[in-house]
Amino acid sequence: MSESPRPAPAVPYASYLRVYEPLAAFAEPERTHWAAYARRGNAPTAQDELRRSLSDLVRVPVVGVPVHESGDAFTAERDGVLLVCPWRTRLRGWLALQELVAEFPRPVLDAALPPAQRRRAAEAYEAWRERNPDGRPWIRTGVWQVPLRWFVLVADEEREYLPGERLRYRTPMVQARRRLARALRTLRAEEGRGYGPLADGLVEVGSWLEEFHPRSMVELDYGGLLHALPADGLAGDRSARDLAEGLAALRAGDQEGAAEVYGELSLRWRAVRERLFAN
Numbered sequence: 001m002s003e004s005p006r007p008a009p010a011v012p013y014a015s016y017l018r019v020y021e022p023l024a025a026f027a028e029p030e031r032t033h034w035a036a037y038a039r040r041g042n043a044p045t046a047q048d049e050l051r052r053s054l055s056d057l058v059r060v061p062v063v064g065v066p067v068h069e070s071g072d073a074f075t076a077e078r079d080g081v082l083l084v085c086p087w088r089t090r091l092r093g094w095l096a097l098q099e100l101v102a103e104f105p106r107p108v109l110d111a112a113l114p115p116a117q118r119r120r121a122a123e124a125y126e127a128w129r130e131r132n133p134d135g136r137p138w139i140r141t142g143v144w145q146v147p148l149r150w151f152v153l154v155a156d157e158e159r160e161y162l163p164g165e166r167l168r169y170r171t172p173m174v175q176a177r178r179r180l181a182r183a184l185r186t187l188r189a190e191e192g193r194g195y196g197p198l199a200d201g202l203v204e205v206g207s208w209l210e211e212f213h214p215r216s217m218v219e220l221d222y223g224g225l226l227h228a229l230p231a232d233g234l235a236g237d238r239s240a241r242d243l244a245e246g247l248a249a250l251r252a253g254d255q256e257g258a259a260e261v262y263g264e265l266s267l268r269w270r271a272v273r274e275r276l277f278a279n
Helices: 030-040 046-057 089-103 106-112 115-131 173-188 196-209 223-227 231-236 239-251 255-277
Strands: 014-022 073-078 081-086 139-143 159-162 166-172 217-221
Touching: 014 073, 014 223, 030 073, 030 081, 046 223, 073 217, 089 115, 089 139, 166 173, 166 223, 173 196, 173 217, 173 239, 239 255
Parallel strands: none
Antiparallel strands: 014 081, 014 139, 014 217, 073 081, 159 166, 166 217
């Protein structure tokens, strides 16, 4: 008797912040490409995308940044409108490489990606940037965490949790921008109380969101963390609600209550990030 094929293992560790733009936001010929792509159906999943990226890292020699840009995307439909989130894997590879150069010691980098390969990638990125000065990724990634600033964009009632399948929030772009602006006003009024990093992060995320069509959709997806964290912890996780309560306490002048909420939330996600270094 033949055995049924084993399902591919889930790749953990990463969460995602994605923007899905309406088809009208894309110029031709990309608009036609995505319309035809959506009609095909059977779109790949986030796990498929991550597995393809990781497969490049186990090749010999290592492929740090793909040679060609991906023609894949995530798609969704909202109120009868097709929304598209291009993967842009090559662009995100260049950006990730810049972060590695800034964060890791040179010997570690040289062992992972030889200097000549990094130099070629940097040159290719500069050439691409000259041709695409307004280019930006539709997807951001958090490794072993969901960055706290992302939770500002969504609300607890938008939470979708299916055990073993997904934990995500989806919200209209206008709502995400409104929540971000209100939170930023609140945090700036509390300057000097330790919320500077959160405020700075919101400024950076807000600048990114401004690049997209106002009728876009924002998605916060726990991604592979769903397969790496305990199910009971995921079921009880209401981080967006907790952060909203902390901001509401700040607006009400309850600095002590806000500090308690923010401190507990920070400790919770710090414990998750520390799993990165566990054996």
